[in-house]
Amino acid sequence: FWERAKFREDDWQVFLKVNRKFAEATAAEAAHGATVWIHDYNLWMVPATLRELRPDLKIAFFHHTYFPSADVFNVVPWRREIIGSLLSCDYIGFHIPRQVENFVDVVRGAMPAERLAWESCAPRFLTYGCAVGLDTMTTRLRVGDREVALGAHPVGTDLRRIHNVLARSDVRNDIFKLRREIGARKLVLSVERLDYTKGTLAKLEAFERLLEQHPDRQGKVTLLMICVPAAREMTIYRTLQNQIEQAVGRINGRFSRLDWTPVRFFAQALPFEEVVAHYAAAQVMWT
Structure with missing residues (x-):
């Protein structure tokens, strides 16, 4: 639904303020060396602020909504800021390998990045013969002096x-x-x-x-x-x-x-x- 998107700088500033409040509250509560698990696009900018406030923390992020391909994501004016914040995490999880690779494509289109590790998608995931199938998935990415682990974790049914x-x-x-x-x-x-x-x-x-x-x-x-x-x-x-x-x-x-x-x-x-x-x-x- 990218064609429905409307980008306003004042909305973005409110988004930043709200995310900073979440980061500040988390920084005040987390024990030294704790693992913080952040969820979904609503809190995209929390990792960057949290890393600045509490470099001792381990930060994980799970992206519940579908992470789009680069041609869609790149219509967002603040894409570099968002990607930069996510790269402040130690680990980023998505539902399926295709979403992992969408994220990697966005990163590589915004800044130099090195694919450090990858794994076969089979047999856990469909590879060929489906619209979102892939044969391999990136599991570790280096951008600058940071290394970020990536993974796919489908939310299942009980x-x-x-x-x-x-x-x-x-x-x-x-x-x-x-x-x-x-x-x-x-x-x-x-x-x-x-x-x-x-x-x-x-x-x-x-x-x-x-x-x-x-x-x-x-x-x-x-x-x-x-x-x-x-x-x-x-x-x-x-x-x-x-x-x-x-x-x-x-x-x-x-x-x-x-x-x-x-x-x-x-x-x-x-x-x-x-x-x-x-x-x-x-x-x-x-x-």
């Missing part, structure tokens, strides 16, 4: 917990009720939090085009969308929520029948057990 939930009689009963309610129709399920990066509005527009271009699908498929709202303080998302609700109303207004509502939309968080039941009842999970 399968045992899911199996235990599915074995419960109340959850099985919920699955039966959901399937009975949907009937012979196909159920497409989308569960996500309210954020434009999740593409919720785009999904609704795509579903609307499906019903337009394939009238034979009308009455045969239901989109169940569960969207966890943002915190009340995050007023920036109110416009997006209004757009989503208007799209739901428009689609249902155009295509609904007495016995079928195309989109079922819930702007609320559901207990884990209910989420599992919905996934089990659906034929398609739309992520």
Whole structure:
């Protein structure tokens, strides 16, 4: 979604101030030689300040959101500052090897860097035959007088917990009720939090085009969308929520029948057990 990006110097200055507060608070709390684990792009600039304040600390960073390719990341005006801050870490983790190499490409495009160590992606990761496959992954990088370790760590799913939930009689009963309610129709399920990066509005527009271009699908498929709202303080998302609700109303207004509502939309968080039941009842999970 780089085309949606808007870069304002005053926003960047606020970002720096907030990150500095996190770094100062961490510096005041951490024991000598402690390991500090920082999470995601919201705190990109913490490592640089923290390294300055507490050179004794070991700093690790995990990038939860997808780290983009260099041609996308390089549209950011402050890319060198961000990369410089991340390189203040001792270790940086990403989900998959492709994201590691995206980071390496960005670094090498911004400053001289030496690839010190690498490893084969197989057999842990897919190498060939998928869109983001790689055969090797950089595990150590030198930039100037600093060496930074890199790694890929996919955030997994607690399968045992899911199996235990599915074995419960109340959850099985919920699955039966959901399937009975949907009937012979196909159920497409989308569960996500309210954020434009999740593409919720785009999904609704795509579903609307499906019903337009394939009238034979009308009455045969239901989109169940569960969207966890943002915190009340995050007023920036109110416009997006209004757009989503208007799209739901428009689609249902155009295509609904007495016995079928195309989109079922819930702007609320559901207990884990209910989420599992919905996934089990659906034929398609739309992520």
